[in-house]
Amino acid sequence: MTLRIGELSKLTGVHIETIRYYERIGLAPEPSRSANGYRRYGDDSVKRLNFVRRGRELGFTLADIRGLLRLVDGGDATCDQVRTITLQHVEDIAGKLADLGRMRTVLLAMADECEGGDIPECPILETLFEGGNH
Amino acid sequence: MTLRIGELSKLTGVHIETIRYYERIGLAPEPSRSANGYRRYGDDSVKRLNFVRRGRELGFTLADIRGLLRLVDGGDATCDQVRTITLQHVEDIAGKLADLGRMRTVLLAMADECEGGDIPECPILETLFEGGNH
DNA sequence: CTTGACCCTGTAGGTGCTACGGGGTGGATA
DNA sequence: TATCCACCCCGTAGCACCTACAGGGTCAAG
Known part of the structure; x- marks a missing residue:
């Protein structure tokens, strides 16, 4: 085929x-x-x-996947190696989840302070201009 | 200064x-x-x-930020416009959170099936090869 | 014989930077 | 005075992961 x-x-x-x-x-x-x-x-x-x-x-x-494929192709892939790559990736994801969660919290707090009217003084903009330091 | x-x-x-x-x-x-x-x-x-x-x-x-700055510079920024951009962004983040959460679930389930020994038949690899269709 | 679906190659664009190469400036030090 | 160093300049290329052309060939049906 x-x-x-x-x-x-x-x-x-x-x-x-x-x-x-x-x-x-x-x-x-x-x-x-x-x-x-x-x-x-x-x-x-x-x-x-x-x-x-x-x-x-x-x-x-793609680098991860390349590594996994090499393991498969080499024929010497052990569960342990694959599991390690996988769990490392889970940790990366956990980090991203935490970052995004924090962003969402802050954004929602900002939006919450904003009644959304027609007024030009916007608490969101003010927070972005004056808000937390790095 | x-x-x-x-x-x-x-x-x-x-x-x-x-x-x-x-x-x-x-x-x-x-x-x-x-x-x-x-x-x-x-x-x-x-x-x-x-x-x-x-x-x-x-x-x-950066496109969002450019838009926000234009609103500020134009002097016609209303709370409503800023709030809309912000809430749209919150939705994007919610989507990403959901995606990442799903990934994590699947990855952990795969890792869980894998005892992590020295054996060459790895359930993680099998799942990747045979697992769910698109 | 033309239309249309499919295939080819190579290159540029998008996002948001980061790094590098090759050079100038300006003040302190030996 | 020479030289060192931190700082500045510019332009380009690279990163990940594709996507979108441009400009062309192939092949079967109508």
Whole structure:
């Protein structure tokens, strides 16, 4: 079973340009070509690309994913290594969650002080101008 | 009171390169220059740059901040407009919080299935390869 | 024979900086 | 006076992760 890039794209939900981009940066291997120069992909490409897509959906960086794929390809992937990468990523996410939560709190507090009328003196702007130091 | 770029940087916590970058993209007005070509800033610059920095810390995009500054500069900023921008931004943040929360849940569930031993068959990798469709 | 869907390549743009290279300025020190 | 240093200038390229062209080829159907 061989696929052209558009079919691979539809099967995986990854845009054609993104597939070519992954190839360019060496994240996906260069596929074989048919006589007219079109890329030809097999089942393994679907699997690999789905792996990349799911990794991205879970917020892994392309570098993370590259590392995971190397582990898989090297055949020496141990649960421990994969788990470590995953848990590190969970920590990064926890940090972002905390940051965003703080932002939301501050923003809501600012919006709360603001009755939203037609007046030009806005407490939100004042907070931004005068508010907390770095 | 006039400041050089390094002093402005220290007062606001914004890197010198970033200040020049803001100037280049038209977010900060072009300052006057002293005889040797150095940029000279006044109090208003400190205020404005602090505004930008606080906006960034709260996750506003530079485009948002540009919009807010235009409202301020035009003198026709109403509370309502500012509040709308702010609440829109809160919604964006809520979306990101939800996304990250989902990621974390999935990642922790995966890590949980993995005992982390030395074995090569890793449930995390299997989930990434076989897991949910798009 | 033309239309249309698909494919190719290469490059530029977007976001928000950061880093680097190569050079000038101005005051203190040896 | 030489030289050192902190500071300033400018312009460009790089980072992550794509997306969007521009300008062209291929192939089957109508």
